Amino acid sequence: MPDAVSPDHDFASRYANFLCAAHRSFPAARTRLPRPWELTEHRSSRKPWRPVLDAALRQSPRPDGVILEFGVFKGDSIRRLARRKPHSVIHGFDSFRGFPDDARKDWSQDFSLPSLPVVPANVTLHAGFFEDTVPPFIAQWDEAPPPIALVHIDCDIFSSTHTVLSALGPHLRTDDIIVFDELMNYTEFATNEFLALYLMLDRLGLDFEWAVAWGKAYPLVESEGRMLDVAFDGYRAAGYFQNQAIRLCKRRSGGHFDASLAPQPLIDRLSRDLASPVLLSALGMAPAAALKSRGREGGERRFRPAARR
Numbered sequence: 001m002p003d004a005v006s007p008d009h010d011f012a013s014r015y016a017n018f019l020c021a022a023h024r025s026f027p028a029a030r031t032r033l034p035r036p037w038e039l040t041e042h043r044s045s046r047k048p049w050r051p052v053l054d055a056a057l058r059q060s061p062r063p064d065g066v067i068l069e070f071g072v073f074k075g076d077s078i079r080r081l082a083r084r085k086p087h088s089v090i091h092g093f094d095s096f097r098g099f100p101d102d103a104r105k106d107w108s109q110d111f112s113l114p115s116l117p118v119v120p121a122n123v124t125l126h127a128g129f130f131e132d133t134v135p136p137f138i139a140q141w142d143e144a145p146p147p148i149a150l151v152h153i154d155c156d157i158f159s160s161t162h163t164v165l166s167a168l169g170p171h172l173r174t175d176d177i178i179v180f181d182e183l184m185n186y187t188e189f190a191t192n193e194f195l196a197l198y199l200m201l202d203r204l205g206l207d208f209e210w211a212v213a214w215g216k217a218y219p220l221v222e223s224e225g226r227m228l229d230v231a232f233d234g235y236r237a238a239g240y241f242q243n244q245a246i247r248l249c250k251r252r253s254g255g256h257f258d259a260s261l262a263p264q265p266l267i268d269r270l271s272r273d274l275a276s277p278v279l280l281s282a283l284g285m286a287p288a289a290a291l292k293s294r295g296r297e298g299g300e301r302r303f304r305p306a307a308r309r
């Protein structure tokens with residue numbers, strides 16, 4: 001039974017230490033967004049991704065490179081990127097049918113659309129699940145990967161983020177910037193995009209620096225990982241934002257992979273939280289058969305998506 005498999009406690013410990021180090025390095029990188037009125041406006045749940053995307057674009061070391069967005073839905077963020085970069089090549093990936101069924105029980109939201117969104121001419125949309133669209137798209141690059149200006153990850157769930165970063169990661173270079181729509185500062189962040197980022201960095205032997213560190217980082221060490229039991233807007237009202245951007249960098253001593261800060265209760269909690277079929281499979285610890293079921297399972301919704309944007 002996959003649910004009975006325990007994740008490697010050593011993995012949970014290494015990951016917990018990485019998370020604590022990442023939260024500790026956040027305040028020093030804190031980003032002063034250039035339009036303070038925007039920060040005030042976005043302290044509520046309204047459109048918090050806008051200033052982060054804009055700030056990340058300004059930071060890009062390869063501003064004329066390709067822009068990749070994973071999670072397009074009705075096209076709000078990709079149209080903004082296209083307005084900001086009208087001469088750039090922009091690719092948007094989405095099933096336009098919602099999430100794949102990855103047996104995750106705590107998140108379900110209908111993102112299916114009757115037709116593709118209308119986007120500017122410099123945007124190409126790739127309709128289909130990432131596992132079908134991203135590898136063939138990237139296979140075209142094997143000869144010469146293009147410079148990448150920005151990667152925007154807004155696909156909400158671990159498995160989708162992991163699929164994208166597994167395929168894309170080997171083609172990224174140091175200094176590339178990835179914007180995450182739901183990286184941190186919510187109850188279940190540690191088993192979502194942050195985990196996919198950690199797995200990619202671990203595989204590639206890289207680390208990251210904060211490119212856009214907006215607001216505050218929820219104090220993981222002090223709280224021993226006990227997050228607030230509130231929805232996104234509760235975190236945002238307290239100055240904790242989910243949208244952040246990172247810059248890939250070489251691993252060096254004193255980096256996020258070197259820390260030993262994690263309190264035992266956080267390690268124990270992560271060890272338990274990582275014991276789901278999808279996560280265990282990503283960690284190479286569950287039989288693939290555990291993931292074969294394609295019918296979406298119901299279950300308690302703890303992620304509270306209603307107030308997410």
Ligand SMILES: C[S@@+](CC[C@H](N)C(=O)[O-])C[C@H]1O[C@@H](n2cnc3c(N)ncnc32)[C@H](O)[C@@H]1O
Nearest residue numbers: 071072073076077094095098111129130155160
């Ligand atoms: C929050 S929405 C994206 C919002 C969008 N960036 C905007 O500006 O409104 C998340 C999207 O990710 C897509 N998605 C999630 N996982 C996917 C996968 N594995 N393959 C394809 N699309 C996926 C969903 O279909 C959904 O449209």
